[in-house]
Amino acid sequence: MKIDDIDRKxxxxxxxxxxxxxxxxxxxxxxxxxxxWRRIKALESDGVIAGRITLLNSEKIGxxxxxxxxxxxxxxxxxxxxxxxxxxxxxxxxxGVYRMSGDYDYLLRVQVPDVAGYDALCRxxxxxASLAGVSASFVLEEVKHTTALPL
Numbered sequence: 001m002k003i004d005d006i007d008r009k010x011x012x013x014x015x016x017x018x019x020x021x022x023x024x025x026x027x028x029x030x031x032x033x034x035x036x037w038r039r040i041k042a043l044e045s046d047g048v049i050a051g052r053i054t055l056l057n058s059e060k061i062g063x064x065x066x067x068x069x070x071x072x073x074x075x076x077x078x079x080x081x082x083x084x085x086x087x088x089x090x091x092x093x094x095x096g097v098y099r100m101s102g103d104y105d106y107l108l109r110v111q112v113p114d115v116a117g118y119d120a121l122c123r124x125x126x127x128x129a130s131l132a133g134v135s136a137s138f139v140l141e142e143v144k145h146t147t148a149l150p151l
Contacts, residue, residue: 070104087128
């Protein structure tokens with residue numbers, strides 16, 4: 001699908017506020033309400049818009065500590081990978097899992113209440129998946145966090 005300048009404007013506005021009324025969106029991008037709706041539906045059906053979510057303030061719901069965990073696998077065969085995938089999916093505190101190049105095999109982005117919560121998650125994860133090594137970095141200050149992609 002080719003994304004034109006109007007689609008980019010629509011996407012930029014929606015990335016900032018997916019709850020915006022179609023009338024307001026139309027005013028911002030120079031289209032009618034119906035034209036905006038049709039473009040949004042096309043962007044959704046083409047998979048450009050993957051979903052609409054509500055972002056929560058992690059501190060206000062008691063999950064104020066962000067941790068990046070680096071995990072080294074004991075082996076990388078299908079049995080291990082299946083077990084590891086199940087373990088990370090089964091733990092809702094694990095928000096992102098990325099297979100990496102370098103010294104560690106995976107990088108995990110984790111949100112927990114505190115250091116004790118991290119320790120409990122780490123113990124649980126290591127009991128669910130055979131890991132050769134785990135290293136953690138605790139976020140001291142979040143300088144920038146966005147879900148908006150550059151358009």
